[in-house]
Amino acid sequence: MTILQAVNLDKHFGGVAAVTDLSFSVTEGEIYSVIGPNGAGKTTLFNMLCGYYVPSGGSITFAGKDLAGMETHQIAAQGISRTFQNLQVFYNMTVLENVMVGCHMRTRTGLIKAALRLPSVIREERQVREWSLEALTLCGLEHLADREAGSLPYGELKRLEIARALASDPKFLAMDEPAAGLNDTETVEMRQLIQRLKERGITILLVEHNMGLVMQISDRVLVLGFGCLLAEGTPQEVQNNPAVIKAYLGEDV
Ligand SMILES: Nc1ncnc2c1ncn2[C@@H]1O[C@H](COP(=O)(O)OP(=O)(O)O)[C@@H](O)[C@H]1O
Ligand SMILES: [Mg+2]
Known part of the structure; x- marks a missing residue:
């Protein structure tokens, strides 16, 4: 069952298109990761989901409810919780x-x-x-x-x-780079914790740079490039996707 759905999401800052026409849905109980090179729009997307940014276009629904126009605390009251990249x-x-x-x-x-x-x-x-x-x-x-x-x-x-x-x-936990700055042992502990949360039935949206971690624990991965959806699928599917390889390596393969 879909718990979160984004349809034709857009966000621009003046002339900069940070997220363009992005549609995806997250299934209840899964670990759904968002990856992409620097500047791809990950943080912008994260902030729209948590109500910190108002989308320029498109819609986000959570458990069937439109999040448009909700304040951050109202979004939190729906059962969406978040962690910050910089510790709070x-x-x-x-x-x-x-x-x-x-x-x-x-x-x-x-x-x-x-x-x-x-x-x-x-x-x-x-x-x-x-x-x-x-x-x-x-x-x-x-x-x-x-x-x-x-x-x-x-x-x-x-x-x-x-x-x-x-x-x-929360029913849904959005995490912004939980493994950033962690050493190998701490990263393993973080991975085990995220897995325990999933076992608890919490749906997880993970924005993360650590590719090893993402590929190990995600059910599905969304790859962003210049604000657009480059690929979506299981870790194995996206790893083998030529558009993804090109975005990361910057060359045709
Ligand atoms: N508050 C902002 N004002 C202006 N431009 C922004 C703002 N936030 C992000 N951008 C621009 O939007 C694009 C996507 O940025 P961001 O979402 O931070 O990417 P990522 O998190 O994937 O590195 C970049 O070109 C960035 O410069
Ligand atoms: Mg970012």
């Missing part, structure tokens, strides 16, 4: 607190109720703590819950960012 971690908060921040989507407490410390608020806080610990466990970070986030090495910070994105209990 609160370094002087604990690991657990960082994840608890991500839970606010799932709670309904207003400021006044929180200030009065009603029993419902205390219950809710306990629930938030539980959800957050669960997300940390999934990301292999539960033993670090009380550590200051700033003391974690980079690989664990990248997983913390994912734990926070998971705390809102």
Whole structure:
């Protein structure tokens, strides 16, 4: 079943066409990756899916709902969560607190109720703590819950960012280069984590430069070149596609 569908998507910045007439659909439960050379339009596409950019044309529907005109928080409320390429971690908060921040989507407490410390608020806080610990466990970070986030090495910070994105209990997780800057061991841990998320039933959209990782874990891959769809298919199909080889090597084969 299709969970996300983009139809004839366009995005231009002044005279620059960053994404042109792009159509694709993501099936529920799959790992769908977007690759392409620098400047191909990957980040622009990512930002349109998350509501950071308004498309110049075309439409995006998620679970049958048109995302056009929705603010980022409204898109998040549909069950779409994202991680950032540049870490958005609160370094002087604990690991657990960082994840608890991500839970606010799932709670309904207003400021006044929180200030009065009603029993419902205390219950809710306990629930938030539980959800957050669960997300940390999934990301292999539960033993670090009380550590200051700033003391974690980079690989664990990248997983913390994912734990926070998971705390809102998303159906769909969009990840911008989760393996960027990771060493080989950390990349393997990241791959295993992404696979666990898939096993949990979360649909994953992955924008990633690490070709090895993309080819190992993706169900399908979309290849962008100059904002247009160059190819789409299984990792094996796109790897053998002449247009893709040409885009990467810059020559006819
Ligand atoms: N905010 C922006 N303003 C102007 N041009 C942009 C903006 N964002 C991206 N572009 C241009 O759009 C094209 C695609 O960029 P981008 O989506 O960042 O590619 P990628 O992430 O694949 O490297 C590039 O030519 C880039 O210079
Ligand atoms: Mg980019």
